[in-house]
Structures are given as C-alpha cells and as structure tokens.
Amino acid sequence: MPTRPCPLNHGRPRHHRTLQPKWHNHHRRHRPMSGRRRGPSQGLEFLTAGEDNYCCTCAQAATSVKKMNIEKFRNRDLEEYVKQHSVRQTEVQKKLMAETLKHPESKMMADPVQYQLMANLIQVINAKKVLDVGVFTGASALSAALALPEDGIVHALDISEEYTNIAKKLWSEAAVNHKITLHLAHAEDTLQKFIDSGEAGTFDFAFIDADKEGYDRYYELCLVLVRRGGIIAFDDTLWDGRVIDPSNQMPSTVAIRKLNEKLRDDQRINLSLLNIGDGLSLCFIK
Template sequence: MANKTLGLEKHLYDYLLSVSLREPEVLSKLRQETAQHPMAAMQIAPEQGQFMALLVKLIGAKKTLDIGVFTGYSSLVVALALPPDGKVIACDVDEEPTSIARRYWQQAGVANKIDLHIAPALETLEKLLAAGEAETFDFAFIDADKSNYDNYYELALQLVRRGGLIAIDNVLWSGQVADPQVQDNRTKKIRALNQKLHQDQRVTISMLPIADGLTLAMKN
C-alpha cells in the first residue's frame, strides 16, 4: 500500500501538492501524527482525501459510509465536506487507532457527524440493511481488510442509492496486482474484485491512479 500517489517522481509529486493541496490544519496535524504510527502506510494520501471531499460535495452527499477508519483521516475529510446535518457511519474493529481518530474529530468540531461502530464491518453493514437503510447512503469508502473487499462492495452496493458513489481504495496495491508472480491472498482478492468491477453492469466505473489506486463505482 502507499500513502502518496504512485508513479510520480518526488519533485513532481511535491509540485502537485504545492499547487493543489488545500489541507486544513487539523487534517495536516492528524497526518503528521499518523506518520509516527507503526502502520502509517495505511494512511490515505492527502490529495486523495481532497479528491474524495470534492466528490462528496459534487454529489450533494449527506449520508456516507467509511469502511475502515484507522486514525480517522478519511472519516474526517468527508465529515468536513458534509453539510451540518451530514452523517458518516464509520466502521472499524480497532480501539487504538480509532482513539486517535476520535480526538481529531473532536478538535475539528465534527464528532457529532461521525457515528463510529467498533465491530466487524460486515456485521455493521448487515445491521444497517436489516434496519431498513438500503439505498439511503450517498457515498461509501472501502479501505479495510482486503480479504473482505468483495463482501464490503456487495453490501455497500445495497446501501448506496442509485446515482450514489462507492470509492474503493488500494486497487493498484503498490503495483502488485499487475505482477503475476505475486500470488498472496490479499493481492488475489484485489485482482478478483478489479476484474469483477470491470464487468459489473450494475455500476459505472473509473479506476484512477491516485495514491494507491482508487476505483469509483456509481450505482446505476
């Protein structure tokens, strides 16, 4: 995985950030603290977060899913882009990094917009469906354990409304998806979902080489 856009030389990547990134101070501080975490590579890139915020505003999202929270950057960047009555349902199983997330959500004044569920995300998503929340979400971001990517996608597709957007992270997987010599389970799961999405007529898709690869799937 990568926490900056793949395939750009450092001087060009730095230029890209210098002329495009408008990162609020609270997000910058969160990113700097996360850089000291042993799993810092799980952090999304700041240009990806800004792009997601733009998408959320473009589609007029009010209700979103964040599947895989870590230290909370994706939840926070989306919450900041939502209107005052917006809501993020955030899913994670780990109390340690999400305690960092909670702290920054409070600092940013958006904790009231984020409903964190500490439980296996599949359970949380299935409970949302059982509660009658199918087709009520505008946007979903999938960035959790790769072994369940396809399951998360299928449940998100039920929860998102027509015209809603699912964003799937790490679809280029540091380039390993294109290397036939790499046959570990996580890489194979991502490859399989990429192939499935290419043929899935339920959605309109675009795979973008931003950060570690981001697929956008709009529900038809």
C-alpha cells in the same frame, strides 16, 4: 580520433590501440560523429541522447536509463508537485496526518489527493450520509465530515479501539465529532445491521479501505446501501503495483485483482480506476 570515454562503457576509451578485437570492432563500426547525425545511406545509425553521443546500441541503453530516471522523477517529484498545487487541508487535518506519519502503521493512511477528490465528489452529489469502512486514525472520516453539510453524517466502521481512539481525539479537535458515528465491530456485521434496519438505498457515498480480502463482500453490501447516483470508492486497488506482478499470489493481492476484474465487467456501475495514491477505484452506481 575521439578519446573521450563512451558514457555507457564504464569509462573505457572508445578507441585505443590496445583494445581487444571484439570491442575494438564494435566501436569502429559505431564511431561517434561529433554531434552530426549520419544518414542510413552511410551505413551507420548514430543516435543522440541528451548532450552525449552514443553508438546505436549504447544510445538505446542510454534512452532507457533516461526513461527510468524520468519515470522516477515523475513519480516522486510530480506527486509532490500535485500535492503542493492542489491539496487544501485544515490545521487539524495537517496535524492528523503529521501524527499518523509517526505511527508504525502509517502506511495505512490514504493519500491527501484521494481524500480531496472524494470530498469534492461528496459535495458535488450533495451527499448527506457516508460510510467510511476502515477508519484507522480517522483521516478519511474527517475529510468526509468536513465536506458534509451540518446535518450530514459519516458512519465510521472499524474493529480497532486503539486506532480509533486517536481518530476520536482529532475529530473532536476539528469539531466534527457530532457528524461522525463510530461502529466498533466487523464491517460486514455493521453493514448487514444497516440493511436489516431498513437503511438500504439511503447512503450517498461509501469509502472502502479495510481488510482487502473483505472488499468484495463490503462492495456487495454497499451496493445495497448506497443509492442510485451514489458512489462507492475503494482505496489500494493498485496495491503498490502488486496487481501486475503475476508472481505475487498473496491473498490480499489476489483479492484486489479479482475485484478489479469484477468491477471492470460489472454493469451495475460506471467505473474509473485512477492511478493516484495506491490506486483509487470509483464506482458510480447506475
């Protein structure tokens, strides 16, 4: 008779004379089989999870614990693996990210895997004119500027002088400041200004990463400004998972949920919603 504790039963022995009847009966009915799997004809189903044998109830619990651990492992370690096996950064990009990570608002910076995908898209579509809506410390604008040809331009839109002063210093170090024009004003006003000055349909790529409640308005304005065959990208469209938490009714969450529904049904674009970083939606303008 095995005396090894059931791995999911808090160290209590599987079989013992002094057991309370209920627990005792449960474990008599679910007797471990020393690694052998008993067929249904013998009345008992015994599952193997890893190297341990569990009764069927415990095995289900063990499987879900294992699954949870695998999911955690996937999220954390596989993300790191992806970064280590794909991300290419210049020294200034690395410095910018390291400096930004010390910033109290560092979580506003997007993910290097996202930057690289967008940089690759910028090159694939031969972009020359890019909108960066929400600059912060300048990582997204820097990545776009590095991907553009010498005569390319990034129009970088933000309201914060404090954040963008950090960005300007690093753009200068990366020798791309001639490719970036900063507009310090509400993004909606700047985008409208471009439309009013006749630049509709002249942009190739837009990255929208400013205040979430403004996303839909920026989208509509960017749809006017970006040409057919161009791309509008949104960061944070999974919003740390809050989009699937119905109890979360924060204005930012509600805005992103509504936008995701709108993009799904919007026939003006083809769409990809990618589970990288905090969610990256790519709108390919038809």
